[in-house]
Amino acid sequence: MGIKPKIDYFLMGIVGFLLFLAILVLASASASLSQEKVGISSYYLKHQILFGILPGLLSLLFFLKIKRETLEKLILPLFLVSLFFLILVFVPFFQSSAKGASRWFSFGPITFQPSELLKISFILYLASWLKSRSDFSSKKENRLLSKNLLVFLVILLPIIILLIKQPDLSTLVIICITAFLMYFLSGAPIKQIFLILLMGALILSIFIFFAPYRLDRFLGFLNPELADSMGKGWHARQILITIGSGGWKGLGLGLSRQKFGFLPETMSDSIFAIYAEELGFIISAFLIFLFLLFLRQGFKIANRADNSFLKLAAFGITCWITLQAFLNIAGMVGIFPLAGIPLPFLSYGGSATVAELTGVGILLNISKKS
Numbered sequence: 001m002g003i004k005p006k007i008d009y010f011l012m013g014i015v016g017f018l019l020f021l022a023i024l025v026l027a028s029a030s031a032s033l034s035q036e037k038v039g040i041s042s043y044y045l046k047h048q049i050l051f052g053i054l055p056g057l058l059s060l061l062f063f064l065k066i067k068r069e070t071l072e073k074l075i076l077p078l079f080l081v082s083l084f085f086l087i088l089v090f091v092p093f094f095q096s097s098a099k100g101a102s103r104w105f106s107f108g109p110i111t112f113q114p115s116e117l118l119k120i121s122f123i124l125y126l127a128s129w130l131k132s133r134s135d136f137s138s139k140k141e142n143r144l145l146s147k148n149l150l151v152f153l154v155i156l157l158p159i160i161i162l163l164i165k166q167p168d169l170s171t172l173v174i175i176c177i178t179a180f181l182m183y184f185l186s187g188a189p190i191k192q193i194f195l196i197l198l199m200g201a202l203i204l205s206i207f208i209f210f211a212p213y214r215l216d217r218f219l220g221f222l223n224p225e226l227a228d229s230m231g232k233g234w235h236a237r238q239i240l241i242t243i244g245s246g247g248w249k250g251l252g253l254g255l256s257r258q259k260f261g262f263l264p265e266t267m268s269d270s271i272f273a274i275y276a277e278e279l280g281f282i283i284s285a286f287l288i289f290l291f292l293l294f295l296r297q298g299f300k301i302a303n304r305a306d307n308s309f310l311k312l313a314a315f316g317i318t319c320w321i322t323l324q325a326f327l328n329i330a331g332m333v334g335i336f337p338l339a340g341i342p343l344p345f346l347s348y349g350g351s352a353t354v355a356e357l358t359g360v361g362i363l364l365n366i367s368k369k370s
Contacts (some may be wrong), residue, residue, distance in 0.1 A: 007064070008367035011297045014290055015360050018345040021287065026348060028254045029266045029274040031351065044267060044348060047299060052350035056357030062256075063361030071362070072309070078117075079125040085114035086162045096108055101167050113169045113351040115163060119178075120355050122159065126179055127312035129155065130186040147193050152183055160203075169207055170339040174327070176200060178320045180259075182312050235270075238263045239332055242273040243284075250280030267348035269340055272332045288329065291344075295322040301367045314366045317359040 005101065023045070030044035037043070063071070085105050105114050133148050156179060163172040180200065184193050242258040257278045259266045266274055276284040298318025305311040321344045328343040330336035342349055344356050 007364050008297060008301060011294070011360070011367065014294050014297065014365060015345065018040065018290055021083070022346040023049070023255060024269060025278070025346060026267065026276045028134050028256060028278060029259055030348065032260055033267065034191065046351070048348055048350065052353035056354040059354055059358040060361035061311065064364045067367065075124045075128050078121040082114055082121040084116040086118060087198070089114060089166065103168050113349070115168055116149070116351040116355040118159065119175060120317070120359050122175060123178060123182070123316035123320060124313055126155070126182055127309050128318055130182060130312055131307070131309040133186065148188070169340045173204070173339065174320060174324050174341070177323060178316055181319050182316045185315055186312060235264050236334065236338055239270060239273045240334060243276040243332065246277040246280045248281050250276070250278050250283065253278050263285055268342055269328070269347065270332070271347050272329055272343050291322055291325045292300070296320070298322070298363060301363055305366055310366045313365055317363055321356060321359060
């Protein structure tokens, strides 16, 4: 009789605690806007639970139970479907635009963000493709330009084009950094790694300097004292005021003052600022500690995985979620430019929450096979 595989319950506990904190903080951060928009203070919280957390948990359970062979068969269809929906956001009939961006697919009452599905499907597809590469150590592959590197860049090209067209530079940065880290872990030559870094820096610079609003945001980050505090620098300034007003212990859950029309995006990108204002520095540090524990546990699962596909998939999912968390928090405290990056598990958004919990389900599945 075989030994029943064990799930990583420690990782499950970390995610459970993050979801608990998400419900507490979102209940406060969304109350005033929810009351203003629909006349019910709990509307956005209920919407997040019904269309984000609950379907996300169902997806987690599905991918926790799925067999490895079935998962590998689903990879290509999932990746192609995510690209297909990413294209559909440019079709007027299916398009749902906001603030000049076309990032949402809409069909009747159904609205979701295909780029969130792309994050998880691309990580799985890239892990599967890198597993099939076996010639990184050959002299031919060690050249600066090689077949593997060229194919890697070709795989990234349609994603870059589609996300820039939306535009959604923050998602593109997350995907490209995660892809780069997975390519590096797969054993790619160091000279190719430096080439990718150089190309990435060049492309990012072009995207920043040829888009006035991105350039203004970047220059405001480099010289915050020169930023217009009542105009382009308003968001960054209000974030710092919000976090600073929380002090060590916070104002108390539900007692945020900045959520009443002062701080933009209180439910989504800026929710960490509300968290810090209400719960204070100590509990904010605890939240960062939870993400560090998630990072550690994800890497442990990756290191114990018994084949390269599972190892790369676990590594990619862990990097994606923790990288997104730390870039969001870094933007909130002024050590990284504000980039519209949601905080995993806590920010409002059903598509993102479902994708993140799906990633956790796959991580837990891999832990059973470790």
